[in-house]
Amino acid sequence: MAVAFDEMNGPGGDLRPAYQELSRWLKETPPDALEYRRQEAELLFRRIGITFAVYGDAEAQERLIPFDVIPRIMSAKEWTLLEKGLKQRVRALNMFLRDIYHGRDILRANIIPDDLIFQNPVFRPEMNGQDVPHDVYVHIAGIDIVRVDADNFIVLEDNARTPSGVSYMLENREIMMRLFPDLFARHRVAPVEKYPDELLSALRSVAPLSASAEPVVALMTPGVYNSAYYEHSFLADKLGIELVEGRDLIVKNDEVFMRTTEGLKRVDVIYRRVDDDFLDPLTFRPDSALGVPGLMSAYAAGNVTLANAVGTGIADDKAVYSYMPDIVKFYLGEEPILKNVPTWRCREPKDLAYVLDNLGDLVVKEVHGSGGYGMLIGPAATKATIEAFRDKLKREPEGFIAQPTLALSTCPTCTASGLAPRHVDLRPFVLTGRDHVTIVPGGLTRVALKEGSLVVNSSQGGGTKDTWILDE
Amino acid sequence: MLSRTAENLYWLARYVERAEYLARTIDATLRVTALPAAYIGKTNEWDSALLTAGVSASFYEAYQEANEQNVVEYLAFSPSNPSSIKNCIEAARLNSRSVRTALTSEMWDTINSAWIELQEVWGKGTSSREELAKFLRFVQETSLRFDGSAYRTMLRNDAYWFSRLGLHLERADNTARILDVKYHVLLPEEEHVGGPLDYYQWTSILRSVSALTAYHWVYRETLKPWLIADLLILNDTLPRSLASCYSNLVRNLDQIGVAYGRQGASQRHARGVRNRLEHSHMDDIFQHGVHEFIQEFIADNARLGEIITKQYLI
Numbered sequence A: 001m002a003v004a005f006d007e008m009n010g011p012g013g014d015l016r017p018a019y020q021e022l023s024r025w026l027k028e029t030p031p032d033a034l035e036y037r038r039q040e041a042e043l044l045f046r047r048i049g050i051t052f053a054v055y056g057d058a059e060a061q062e063r064l065i066p067f068d069v070i071p072r073i074m075s076a077k078e079w080t081l082l083e084k085g086l087k088q089r090v091r092a093l094n095m096f097l098r099d100i101y102h103g104r105d106i107l108r109a110n111i112i113p114d115d116l117i118f119q120n121p122v123f124r125p126e127m128n129g130q131d132v133p134h135d136v137y138v139h140i141a142g143i144d145i146v147r148v149d150a151d152n153f154i155v156l157e158d159n160a161r162t163p164s165g166v167s168y169m170l171e172n173r174e175i176m177m178r179l180f181p182d183l184f185a186r187h188r189v190a191p192v193e194k195y196p197d198e199l200l201s202a203l204r205s206v207a208p209l210s211a212s213a214e215p216v217v218a219l220m221t222p223g224v225y226n227s228a229y230y231e232h233s234f235l236a237d238k239l240g241i242e243l244v245e246g247r248d249l250i251v252k253n254d255e256v257f258m259r260t261t262e263g264l265k266r267v268d269v270i271y272r273r274v275d276d277d278f279l280d281p282l283t284f285r286p287d288s289a290l291g292v293p294g295l296m297s298a299y300a301a302g303n304v305t306l307a308n309a310v311g312t313g314i315a316d317d318k319a320v321y322s323y324m325p326d327i328v329k330f331y332l333g334e335e336p337i338l339k340n341v342p343t344w345r346c347r348e349p350k351d352l353a354y355v356l357d358n359l360g361d362l363v364v365k366e367v368h369g370s371g372g373y374g375m376l377i378g379p380a381a382t383k384a385t386i387e388a389f390r391d392k393l394k395r396e397p398e399g400f401i402a403q404p405t406l407a408l409s410t411c412p413t414c415t416a417s418g419l420a421p422r423h424v425d426l427r428p429f430v431l432t433g434r435d436h437v438t439i440v441p442g443g444l445t446r447v448a449l450k451e452g453s454l455v456v457n458s459s460q461g462g463g464t465k466d467t468w469i470l471d472e
Numbered sequence B: 001m002l003s004r005t006a007e008n009l010y011w012l013a014r015y016v017e018r019a020e021y022l023a024r025t026i027d028a029t030l031r032v033t034a035l036p037a038a039y040i041g042k043t044n045e046w047d048s049a050l051l052t053a054g055v056s057a058s059f060y061e062a063y064q065e066a067n068e069q070n071v072v073e074y075l076a077f078s079p080s081n082p083s084s085i086k087n088c089i090e091a092a093r094l095n096s097r098s099v100r101t102a103l104t105s106e107m108w109d110t111i112n113s114a115w116i117e118l119q120e121v122w123g124k125g126t127s128s129r130e131e132l133a134k135f136l137r138f139v140q141e142t143s144l145r146f147d148g149s150a151y152r153t154m155l156r157n158d159a160y161w162f163s164r165l166g167l168h169l170e171r172a173d174n175t176a177r178i179l180d181v182k183y184h185v186l187l188p189e190e191e192h193v194g195g196p197l198d199y200y201q202w203t204s205i206l207r208s209v210s211a212l213t214a215y216h217w218v219y220r221e222t223l224k225p226w227l228i229a230d231l232l233i234l235n236d237t238l239p240r241s242l243a244s245c246y247s248n249l250v251r252n253l254d255q256i257g258v259a260y261g262r263q264g265a266s267q268r269h270a271r272g273v274r275n276r277l278e279h280s281h282m283d284d285i286f287q288h289g290v291h292e293f294i295q296e297f298i299a300d301n302a303r304l305g306e307i308i309t310k311q312y313l314i
Helices: A017-028 A031-048 A076-100 A114-118 A166-179 A181-185 A195-205 A229-239 A295-300 A324-332 A349-357 A383-395 B003-033 B045-053 B056-062 B068-077 B085-098 B105-120 B129-153 B158-192 B196-208 B212-219 B225-234 B242-260 B265-278 B282-288 B290-313
Strands: A067-074 A140-147 A153-159 A217-220 A242-244 A249-252 A255-260 A263-266 A269-272 A305-307 A362-366 A400-404 A410-415 A418-427 A429-432 A437-439 A444-448 A462-469
Touching (some): A017 A067, A031 A410, A067 A076, A067 A166, A067 A410, A067 A418, A067 A444, A076 A140, A076 A153, A076 A324, A166 A181, A166 A229, A166 A462, A195 A217, A195 A229, A195 A269, A195 A429, A229 A242, A249 A295, A255 A295, A255 B003, A349 A383, A410 A444, B003 B045, B003 B158, B003 B290, B045 B056, B045 B158, B068 B085, B068 B129, B085 B105, B158 B196, B158 B225, B158 B242, B196 B212, B196 B225, B225 B242, B225 B282, B225 B290, B265 B290, B282 B290
Parallel strands (some): A217 A242, A217 A269, A269 A305
Antiparallel strands (some): A140 A153, A140 A418, A140 A429, A249 A255, A418 A444, A429 A437, A444 A462
16 A cells, blocks of 8 residues: 555655644644643533444443544645535535436436446435425535545545534534634634534525425434434534424424424424434334324425435445546536545446455445445455455445545544554535535544554544634 | 423423432431431331332332431432432433533533533442532532522523423422421321420421521521421422422413413412412411321322423423
8 A cells, every 4th residue: 555645744754835834833832731732622522522422332322532633734725626526526416316316317328327226225216206495405415535645635435315523523623722722823724613504594595485484494313312413412502493303293284393382383494314214104114213204295295395305325325426427527517526436336247356356455335334334444354354244245246335445644643652644534514505505614534543544433433633724 | 492302401400409309318317317316216217218209119129128328329329210319310411412402501511510420430339428428419519500500591481491390390399208208207206396306307307408597597496397397388488398389380380371472271280289388377287187288289299290291391
């Protein structure tokens, strides 16, 4: 594997311009002062109660995501390029979804094979021919970006269902501003605090026609035991909207109401952080107690907007991902600004054969997986793990894709033995409303805290950093 | 507001109040049992602590004997006692997490810090009287802090009123229960009233509702059972008296009624109970029987809880 690109000390060890001031500051700051701030940050996080749950880990039902106090910095120029690429990509995603559930031009043009869509468990036939307000399907997208050099941004994954992590982006900034006011004074960091406002106006802009002039928006959560519950309550609070569970909602005459102390109140837009499968036991899983019976029928009647729309999973399927460059070209007639990681689709015999021959060098992912669960990192895996994975792959090849192991870029990070480079990625959050696409400058930087590790997922021992976009 | 949010706020306040009450009960019992036998008679104080907490039956399913160690463990730390202090704080935090958006950060911080301290410092219970005293103080201070931060930081809207309803309903229940049990235990020996034995018993009742000093200020008398009953039942200047709890319940329900532009069964019921308290005299209550009076009150109070739930919380 190639040597990773370090975002502070570029190739050849030259300090990159965006990091100049930070580097100077680090030299002036004694290591124990940094350690003291780090402990202070942890205390703050714990007291605020920013925790997440790790599934299958009974010992630590609530855990803190480790926070690294060294910010990750990008120049305005880098951001401008990235922002342009993200907007382009999310526009294409929305057009793709509209097409898949309506005319299906892209299938007729033979750009994507039919069976990849129709045989796909995340394709929702319920959405066929159903219009959604202003043709917006993915109102909130979290696009995972990695870098391998100074010039290219590469999309690792598109998260078009219920991406999480934005609360960390906001809280990390809050805590950094509290702990390092001096460091902020020496930089011009673009603010992120407008995110809740922008999210609310995006959600309101896509209210159904039957909504009142002041549409009522609610955030729907699976409940306190969900791993991202903190984020749900945090966002509801920042947006000033009700945080509802399925049992708080009821459908009457194809309209959705919430049960309040003053009786029933109509809900127009639901920012749902509940998966499709659990939305409505009448349509999807009958055993689910999380959902609202009749919700899909109110949705079909056009009386409620769900954000994100039902059926967006087909756009963040990892096999569909491999077609994204073609999707961008097909709908927008533009060259994709953001690159894809070269991807082998195990559903294709030729690709599968290659993958089976090279398991030790590849990263293999489940097409519907998320959170870093169930993936194989060839170079880091034992022989036994690789063999077990080989069997899984042969049994169900269409369930997997494979990619080369990327040398993700690194950023300086606090470790037990002082500052050291650690691999990072970036998840910016892209909002799509009626008229425009917006992105607050930055996103959530995730960092693999273990030396050499490439897995940044919080469920797998990753941490987070504040992400700074410098104003010129 | 969401019915579930109102419900969570209501129960959150109830759990915090109950935790404090249990801490006071243990504290008062410790003081009485520390006296030589001649001062406290033959009654088992730990038994009566279980009775006032309303968990006697479930206790004896798990334990043989009501002694200090067993009862403290059961009331304070037992995971199998649904209303142990530990479980009250756990439940309070769970409710807080469900209504994060309706709590001020000060309230959340109080509950969350208490919950963290419960795990980190008190995870294994207490091993000495000194530690136990510290623990009980921690519980009482948590409740004071919670109450104070609610009072000082919450908007005066329905969220605040529902939380107050939980607090006063729970408090009324607790005061009624302790009076009932103690009267039951103490009054058969009416001729001895005023003797040293009862004196310490009565002191402990007052202590468990933090009204010992108040008693002296109000009555400027030695402890007399009917005055104590008067104080705890009818005197609405004492925050833990039944009368005071009902003034508060009526006021908060009225505020909800005004805000929502609609009165209902709970407003009527609460006013009924308050009027009865306002028009009662201790003489009549004694004639009618204190036990009967309190039993009726406890039932009425529980009924109010049900009506509030039906009217607003589901």
